[in-house]
Amino acid sequence: MVGDLRVARYRSVRQRSERLCAPLAPEDHVPQPVVDVSPPKWHLGHTTWFFETMVLVHAVPGYRVFHERYGFIFNSYYESVGERVQRVERGALSRPTVAEILAWRVHVDQAMQTLLGGAMSDELAARVELGLQHEQQHQELLLADAKYILGMNPLAPSYDPNGLGAVDLQTEHLAAHTDQPVWHRWNGGPCDIGHAGEGFAFDNESARHTVHIAPMALRDSLVSNAEYLAFMADGGYQRFELWHSEGWAWLQGLAHRAPLYWQPDPEHPGGWMHYTLQGLMPLAPQAPVSHLSYFEAHAFCQWAGWRLPTEFEWEALADRFDWGQRWEWTESAYLPYPGFSKATGALGEYNGKFMVSQMVLRGASFATPPSHARRSYRNFFHPPLRWQYTGLRPARA
Template sequence: MSVLSLFQETRAQTVALCAPLEIEDYVPQPVDFASPPKWHLSHSTWFFEEMILKKLVKEYKIFNPHFSFLFNSYYQTLGERAIRTERGTITRPTVKEVYEYRKYVDRHIEKLLQENQSLELEELIILGCNHEQQHQELLITDLKHTFSYNPIYPVYKEGFNLTAQKNSAEGWLSVNEGIYDIGFEGEGFHFDNEKGRHKVFLHDFKISKSLVTNKDYLEFMEAGGYDHFKLWLDEGWSWVQENQIKSPLYWKNIEGKWHSYTLEGLKLIEPDHILTHISFYEAQAFATWKGARLPTEFEWEVAADQFDWGNRWEWTYSAYLPYPNFQIAEGAVGEYNGKFMVSTMVLRGSSTATANGHERKTYRNFFHPKYRWQITGIRLAK
């Protein structure tokens, strides 16, 4: 696929994800960690304007001088930014103006690609597209979180559940003790946190071919899993107690039956569907209850070619740390991954909300252990 085609398809897909929305859906932000659709539409556009057009196009006329401040996320290099927790208060510019902004930037990027065939431009466009694909997933999961606050359980789109998958295999995969290569190798796009291919020693281990199901987790709940502190890390137990956690996110017990909010509305829990919307704390406690553990990210990567993945982001028992010889790039691009290498855990794989072609086995996703609004799941190891 040409870089131009990648750009056009990526930009069109973001707009397509917003097609089912009503104008009222674009703005609310009930929690600090999730952003409204209007902001995702704007920020992904800001990236192309700020990182490419302002840098490579002489006398480029920015669309709106306020947008650099409003739609910067965390790039200190690029100046001041709106407060993250207040993105939902930004009612102006309007949604109409945001779409005009996207079209304006798209025209200029397409024109630049016709005039400039440099490797630098190509790499920046590909990075921008992968950045936008990340925001496509966030747009959907953030929107679901916002919708979940609505007591009438709104439907985003019929047939767009994203959490109704079943396992295709069962049993355990055995991996022999040895020294293995970890990290990205070869051609193709990858993020800087995947670089630094290196060797790790692994002891013999087994890893499940299947992910934990709703039925499995219901058994944990019914056995008092949320009531026994010995199953939990101290920080996780504090999180459970302080937030009165009794079930996975979006689960609701209605007249004695467990339901889950989905993007198709409220649905009865299907026991054989793969569990989702689970925190690292819950994943670790469940694994302990089962007499197992979570795999490290290195075990996961070594075994990934031998089991199916892609339905859930899978928590690992690896802190998000730099690989050997990791280097932070110069400029704003260098703020993309490295500065978040603290207080977060690695997730591997991808999910049903991940853009096609965005997944690979060396991909290192990362979130704080308490978060569960992403489409996360559990794979056991021992």
């Protein structure tokens, strides 16, 4: 029975990746418009490489790898595993084809299901669970990457006009703002932060520890497109005093001073359109603003007289409001918690070595797979990045 449940969960996660790619043409699987965006077929291959390299090679005596050179192509950043194609070159490879990668997935899935159906040690079960959570992370990235690939196309095509995929596109821009937002108050004092109890968590969510949080308030609703438009109309992108120095320098290189995917509406002067997975649409005023960099989120809060919350403030109050439509920028640098410990071997490279020069995001987003989000989850990106579904929830004293 336990083995059957393991196999069912494994199949469910793996099939979702393929369902996310189902609406895409083979040509959509290849481009890499910018270094931060990986081709969809690379995601399909990399998640398969993870199970083959991190699980099957270790756990199945005599396991035969599908192709001896695929490790070089689909290793992401694991120095201890060996050399690899550089990230910027992932979109330069026409081979292996999508069909060949799908055949590889079948090969690995058959071996994994045999493994999952038998007895497993706790260590091996934990490694498999990490692989599943890893694939769910890549599902979120895959959807955002597909949007960027299609969104940079002058044709502004719809991602899934025939409803073949794994997501409800109507939820991408649901209204999330009310005319009278509620501010949830923290009266000050200690708060336990980090993963607690049973269930999976990444190593960067531990160790659980206590922090002191000063009195503050956090808004129940995300900042909306209409609010962000007011910032823009008041010269938000032209007022250097609102921006970090590095943010102001980044701003000078923008072709359009607006959130990613926004463009002026040619038929309505002063109006805006934005690219969504359903194609180009009029901007929805009450929908949460999305695809902001940390620099933009910070500048908006400076203009509004608010600030971004720390990740600890966010976690302390997260049970008082709905979250999950956008990854929410915080004012916290991505650093290890007290007592943080990396795993030994290749899996120790998963999170710890990225704890520098990045900012923490909390919550989840429209693109996050079901059941993958939790209150203690720590996402992290460099301040200029905004191709993910990133927004902001303001804090104040």
